[in-house]
Amino acid sequence: MLSAAEAIRQEVQAEKGLKAGLLRIGSFGPSSSLRLLPQLLRAFALRHPGVEMRVEEEADGVIAQWLVDRRVELGFVTLPEARFDTVHLASDEYVAVLPEHHPLAAQEAVRPRQLHRQRYIATSAGCGDEIAALLARAGAEPVELFRLPQVLSVLGLVQQGLGVSVSVRLALPDVWPGVVYRPLRPAAARHVGLAMLDQGALSPGARAFVEMARAQSIM
16 A cells, blocks of 8 residues: 555656655665665666665565565566566676685586585575575585575685585675685576566656666676
8 A cells, every 4th residue: 555655656746757756675685785786776866866765685585575565666586587577687697606725716617516515605695595406406415514694704704714605696796815706517597687566557766767777787
């Protein structure tokens, strides 16, 4: 009901131009919150300074539920996502995260099977389930020593040589002392998009954000 009331209010404002309104966005982890969302928010704020934006961050699956519950009008999700209308924003890849002196660091790429029985630092962030499934399909069963929600915590333990990990490249800083990234082979891709319940029923603010995001799709 609140979402419908906000949409009506924005439609009235749209008659005078997009000068007001509230846009709620759900974001998951560094891939969207650090790599994709900031430039989109900045560009949107410059074009529509009167629209207030509120961003909440949670795991990928939670964002999807927030969309269903209408807690947010737009949300970043991993594609494909058949429940929603979506706009593709970026393509990403899974990489092995290794201590710089680890034997696998000497390779240009790593096969998931090579992580079998390796001391392993798992992530409980948004892509954690996808990574676990990827390793399982390859028959790799690493020895999980830690499970952490923050990518920087994972990097800190890898840096100390306490284990290896797997992450998505967009979630990682460009460089991290004592840590190297190696692509998985065969390549494993992940696609990130912006999702909404019904693109035809968006508020004017959300519609303008989606149009801008589609124009600025980066990868």
